[in-house]
Amino acid sequence: xxxxxxxxxxxxxxxxxxxxxxxxxxxxxxxxxxxxxxxxxxxxxxxxxxxxxxxxxxxxxxxxxxxxxxxxxxxxxxxxxxxxxxxxxxxxxxxxxxxxxxxxxxxxxxxxxxxxxxxxxxxxxxxxxxxxxxxxxxxxxxxxxxxxxxxxxxxxxxxxxxxxxxxxxxxxxxxxxxxxxxxxxxxxxxxxxxxxxxxxxxxxxxxxxxxxxxxxxxxxxxxxxxxxxxxxxxxxxxxxxxxxxxxxxxxxxxxxxxxxxxxxxxxxx
Amino acid sequence: xxxxxxxxxxxxxxxxxxxxxxxxxxxxxxxxxxxxxxxxxxxxxxxxxxxxxxxxxxxxxxxxxxxxxxxxxxxxxxxxxxxxxxxxxxxxxxxxxxxxxxxxxxxxxxxxxxxxxxxxxxxxxxxxxxxxxxxxxxxxxxxxxxxxxxxxxxxxxxxxxxxxxxxxxxxxxxxxxxxxxxxxxxxxxxxxxxxxxxxxxxxxxxxxxxxxxxxxxxxxxxxxxxxxxxxxxxxxxxxxxxxxxxxxxxxxxxxxxxxxxxxxxxxxxxxxxxxxxxxxxxxxxxxxxxxxxxxxxxxxxxxxxxxxxxxxxxxxxxxxxxxxxxxxxxxxxxxxxxxxxxx
Ligand SMILES: Cc1cc2nc3c(=O)[nH]c(=O)nc-3n(C[C@H](O)[C@H](O)[C@H](O)COP(=O)(O)OP(=O)(O)OC[C@H]3O[C@@H](n4cnc5c(N)ncnc54)[C@H](O)[C@@H]3O)c2cc1C
Numbered sequence: 134x135x136x137x138x139x140x141x142x143x144x145x146x147x148x149x150x151x152x153x154x155x156x157x158x159x160x161x162x163x164x165x166x167x168x169x170x171x172x173x174x175x176x177x178x179x180x181x182x183x184x185x186x187x188x189x190x191x192x193x194x195x196x197x198x199x200x201x202x203x204x205x206x207x208x209x210x211x212x213x214x215x216x217x218x219x220x221x222x223x224x225x226x227x228x229x230x231x232x233x234x235x236x237x238x239x240x241x242x243x244x245x246x247x248x249x250x251x252x253x254x255x256x257x258x259x260x261x262x263x264x265x266x267x268x269x270x271x272x273x274x275x276x277x278x279x280x281x282x283x284x285x286x287x288x289x290x291x292x293x294x295x296x297x298x299x300x301x302x303x304x305x306x307x308x309x310x311x312x313x314x315x316x317x318x319x320x321x322x323x324x325x326x327x328x329x330x331x332x333x334x335x336x337x338x339x340x341x342x343x344x345x346x347x348x349x350x351x352x353x354x355x356x357x358x359x360x361x362x363x364x365x366x367x368x369x370x371x372x373x374x375x376x377x378x379x380x381x382x383x384x385x386x387x388x389x390x391x392x393x394x395x396x397x398x399x400x401x402x
Numbered sequence: 403x404x405x406x407x408x409x410x411x412x413x414x415x416x417x418x419x420x421x422x423x424x425x426x427x428x429x430x431x432x433x434x435x436x437x438x439x440x441x442x443x444x445x446x447x448x449x450x451x452x453x454x455x456x457x458x459x460x461x462x463x464x465x466x467x468x469x470x471x472x473x474x475x476x477x478x479x480x481x482x483x484x485x486x487x488x489x490x491x492x493x494x495x496x497x498x499x500x501x502x503x504x505x506x507x508x509x510x511x512x513x514x515x516x517x518x519x520x521x522x523x524x525x526x527x528x529x530x531x532x533x534x535x536x537x538x539x540x541x542x543x544x545x546x547x548x549x550x551x552x553x554x555x556x557x558x559x560x561x562x563x564x565x566x567x568x569x570x571x572x573x574x575x576x577x578x579x580x581x582x583x584x585x586x587x588x589x590x591x592x593x594x595x596x597x598x599x600x601x602x603x604x605x606x607x608x609x610x611x612x613x614x615x616x617x618x619x620x621x622x623x624x625x626x627x628x629x630x631x632x633x634x635x636x637x638x639x640x641x642x643x644x645x646x647x648x649x650x651x652x653x654x655x656x657x658x659x660x661x662x663x664x665x666x667x668x669x670x671x672x673x674x675x676x677x678x679x680x681x682x683x684x685x686x687x688x689x690x691x692x693x694x695x696x697x698x699x700x701x702x703x704x705x706x707x708x709x710x711x712x713x714x715x716x717x718x719x720x721x722x723x724x725x726x727x728x729x730x731x732x733x734x735x736x737x738x739x740x741x742x743x744x745x
């Protein structure tokens with residue numbers, strides 16, 4: 134019997150989080166100004182999912198990690214340069230927009246379609262990983278939509294921990310209201326987990342891992358199929374940068390007792 | 403033109419009643435119903451005994467009430483929740499489904515939308531009705547942009563964040579509650595919900611219902627004017643203030659990153675406290691920040707904080723750039739301690 138997990142991580146690029154973004158009207162709907170030029174990073178929560186996947190695969194012989202990414206081919210290539218040295222994975226690239234304004238249903242269809250075509254993937258051993266929300270659409274739905282399409286009925290959102298018992302069952306901790314965790318036990322794979330931060334630090338760059346990944350990265354990028362999106366059914370009336378400039382009153386050179394009283398009154402009031 | 407059927411759907415809490423997020427969301431659904439010409443409102447509840455909770459909200463104007471009850475629907479589990487949602491949505495013939503953005507529904511509602519062939523928008527922050535057209539507002543790029551949009555596709559699932567509407571209140575009506583039978587499947591048995599794990603007693607610092615959010619930054623762990631770090635004193639001041647103010651505790655990323663890497667001793671803090679672009683975006687009437695710089699990736703997490711004040715030694719910190727209402731230039735160790743004494 135084959136052992137180990139087949140871990141499929143969904144994750145793509147988002148504009149660097151320190152960038153100032155400006156919305157513009159593109160040919161098919163809203164877009165970001167100079168979108169192709171903006172420096173991009175792997176979506177933070179998806180990155181945590183990837184690190185958790187690699188960690189689990191390293192501990193479980195016979196496991197393998199795929200990273201399924203939908204984005205403009207050229208930008209995906211740049212992104213791979215920054216993450217290829219982190220952990221071992223095989224890329225499945227889909228050429229298409231990485232915009233937050235695309236519809237998650239269409240994105241999920243493209244991702245599920247690509248997963249179904251992975252020849253070596255044993256879906257009875259599959260763990261579908263992703264971030265609990267993207268830093269682009271920020272909807273928190275993609276993993277569930279893809280999982281549902283692939284018939285995965287054990288799903289978890291905003292997980293910070295997955296432990297595998299000697300018997301092969303899982304214990305999963307999900308973030309819920311009030312700073313608590315919901316603890317669930319699952320019989321085993323297949324299972325879908327949308328990760329929050331998890332517990333692992335970002336792995337340091339490892340040139341050997343980079344070399345190993347590179348062998349499959351370029352062919353995967355060359356093979357990237359274009360995603361076929363239908364006409365946007367969503368109508369965006371406006372996209373704006375929220376106006377949250379406040380007129381800041383700066384209080385300084387005032388005795389500390391006076392400041393304290395002012396703050397205490399404000400809290401009580 | 404579509405004649406809309408609006409379905410409000412919710413799950414019960416452990417005590418069998420509907421929670422705050424659900425009752426606020428119901429007010430939103432009732433508002434929507436009032437504004438869309440010719441629309442009808444129906445409601446559905448999932449829980450151990452969902453009928454009682456459905457009766458409790460029967461005064462909301464819903465023409466039909468549905469309940470999916472049973473011990474297998476007591477807890478938050480994807481397989482059973484999606485099956486229950488599927489049944490309620492199909493039976494009701496809903497075109498717009500309005501659901502609270504609780505952790506349980508954030509997980510299950512997208513799956514149900516996919517199963518039914520609907521579209522979904524999450525974390526909706528408000529809606530506007532213009533004749534028969536419903537438009538919603540939601541954030542993109544981690545709150546760096548706000549979009550106003552509409553969809554033609556139905557069924558349309560919309561999840562609503564807490565804190566947008568007042569809680570629904572209304573006397574029960576005599577609308578009968580229709581109990582729906584949802585076949586249990588083997589899938590229900592694959593995931594067993596064990597229960598909750600709460601943080602240690604002294605770490606219960608996240609209080610979603612608090613009036614005030616108190617955010618600590620990494621300055622609490624930095625060398626102070628005397629060239630020393632004062633971790634124990636910082637911990638005492640922060641905990642003392644939380645005790646007096648009953649505030650919920652937030653953190654900058656830098657501070658909780660330190661904690662998890664073992665450099666730090668703030669046992670009462672974890673990544674769950676992190677506010678910002680890669681953390682939480684909590685809703686509180688007031689927010690007070692201390693020893694936090696106020697950089698953009700942090701402050702986007704303050705989007706739903708009403709009145710804001712900050713304490714920093716540095717008059718040129720990020721908060722000074724129009725991000726807070728008042729900025730106190732002071733030593734937070736001394737000032738927060740004093741404020742705690744006055745509360
Ligand atoms: C991809 C990405 C995502 C990010 N996401 C987040 C996020 O979600 N949340 C987040 O918070 N950050 C996030 N950041 C990090 C963010 O950019 C800042 O680095 C971080 O918020 C800084 O934390 P800080 O203000 O606690 O620390 P610092 O910037 O070090 O500020 C410490 C402050 O404490 C003040 N101070 C020191 N001693 C005292 C004293 N005695 N009294 C008063 N003031 C004092 C100092 O003047 C200083 O301003 C992200 C960054 C990136 C690149």
